Amino acid sequence: MAFEVGIQRGNLTSLAISISPHCQCSQSPLPAKRLKLAPAKIKLQSRLINASSHGVFRVPKRILPNHRVIMAVARAEPDSFGEGRSKEEADKGQYILEKEDKHSEVQDKASQLKKRVLFGLLIGISVGGIVLAGGWVFTIGVAAAVFAGSREYFELVRSRGIASGMTPPPRYVSRVCSVICALMPIWTLYFGHIDSSVTSAAFVVAIALLVQRGNPRFAQLSSAMFGLFYCGYLPCFWVKLRCSLAVPALNTEIGRFWPVLLGGQTHWTVGLVATLICVSSIIAADTCAFIGGKAFGRTPLTNISPKKTWEGAVIGLAGCVATSFILSKIFCWPKSLFSSVAFGFLNFFGSLFGDLIESMIKRDAGVKDSGSLIPGHGGILDRVDSYIFTGALAYSFVGTFKPLFGV
Incomplete structure (x- = not known):
């Protein structure tokens, strides 16, 4: 047969x-x-x-x-x-198939890790160049990231997991909010402040929601306002940190050898040095927390993100503070030990809080990633969630707290 x-x-x-x-x-x-x-x-x-x-x-x-x-x-x-057919032959065939499946899974994970590392390096090099350039280059880069992130945010709000418990804003309101969020960093660089623009934007969005057809809901207003705050207002502090703190960091050793064609020593401002330390500290915190959690993680940190552990958080904090301290010695800013350590603590808690906020949004939406814009990394919000709140905290520390208290 x-x-x-x-x-x-x-x-x-x-x-x-x-x-x-x-x-x-x-x-x-x-x-x-x-x-x-x-x-x-x-x-x-x-x-x-x-x-x-x-x-x-x-x-x-x-x-x-x-x-x-x-x-x-x-x-x-x-x-x-x-x-x-004997039972031994069947078991042997099943064993071979299971072995091939495991080998295929290992190959898939290796390919995914290779893609993640490759795109991570490309993003790191690009962001480093944008931060060094400053000015309009940095602002346009922030505006592009803000626009992509706001689109992902409003798509999460419209997802089945969140929309089942609340009424999301209409699509035209979401698109208007995304455009307004992208214009906020440019407004900040041009005028030096953001308060009046945020108030005006909130007023326009509120009017658009009130005059829509049907029955306007408070959930629509609250989600749209939080989108303006989360995706538009908070990232503007990175522009203020990098571009408005234009006092030269004269003690920076690297600045003395910086080419004149690229701005010379005057290019190395307090804003640039603070931004480099802040970004590097966040990267160190995320990397150390990931490695430490994988190696020693036992105690869950919170139900919002089950993969995060207290052990990983402590190791991430240590990596963040150590990076802030080492770079402060290299850049000769800030001068005091207390300032460098406090800056590291502030950067860590800002990055952790931003990560948990985005995890909470994704959990309610019922998705793993905010999008698929970056291969191997997910969406733009998945990459910048640690930076959203940190920029405001870093600017407050460098622009207000440090000069006021002399630390």
């Missing part, structure tokens, strides 16, 4: 696997068996049952990328599916 297994050609939404027996002898029906096909990246497991005529089995479309043509004809002797 032989069986023919055919997977039909065509642009189909599913595959039909038909089994037709070819036998000239009378024999008792064969028992049901499980056949597992795992070619390349396609994993197919179906229960093949011998019938008097034929059986049809449906396979979801998602396992066939690009509708590739697959034709397979399998022929087996009766003892392959009958009682002649």
Whole structure:
């Protein structure tokens, strides 16, 4: 007896696997068996049952990328599916298939890690160049990130997980809010302040919600206002930190050797040095917390983000403070030990708080990532969540607290 297994050609939404027996002898029906096909990246497991005529089995479309043509004809002797096959052979075949599956999973994880590292390096180099350039280059970069992040935020608000408990803003209001958020950093650089623009933007959005058709809801107003604050107002403090604190950091050793064509020593301002220390501290905090949590994490930090642990948070704090202290010695700013350590503490808690806020939004939305803009990293909010609140805290420390108390 032989069986023919055919997977039909065509642009189909599913595959039909038909089994037709070819036998000239009378024999008792064969028992049901499980056949597992795992070619390349396609994993197919179906229960093949011998019938008097034929059986049809449906396979979801998602396992066939690009509708590739697959034709397979399998022929087996009766003892392959009958009682002649020993239990040891079946166990050995199952072991081989499980081993191949594990090998494939390891390869997928390695590929994902390689992609994550590659794009992480590209983002790091690009952000470093933008921070060094400052001025309009830095502001336009912040505005682009703000626009992408605000779009992701309002998509999360419209997701099924959040929208089931509240009424999201209309799409035209969400788009207007995204544009307003992108203009806020530019307004901050040009005028030096942001307060009046935020008030005006909130007034415009409130009017747009009140005059909409249907019954306006308070949930629409609250989510839109938080979007303006979270995605627009808070990132503007990075522009104030980098561009408005233009006092030269004359004690910076690197500034003495900086090329004149790139601004010379006057290019190294307090705002630039503070921004570099702040960004580097956040990167160190995230990296140390991730590695420490993987190696020593045992105690969950909060239910908002189950993967975060107290052990990872403590190691992240140590890495953040250490980075702030080391860079303060390299840049000769801030001069006092207390200021550098306090700056590191402030950066860590700002980054942790921003990360938890974004995790809370994603958890309510029922999604793992805020988007898919960056391969291997998710959305833009997944990458900048640690920076959203930190910019305001860093500017307050450098621009107000430190000069006021002389630390």
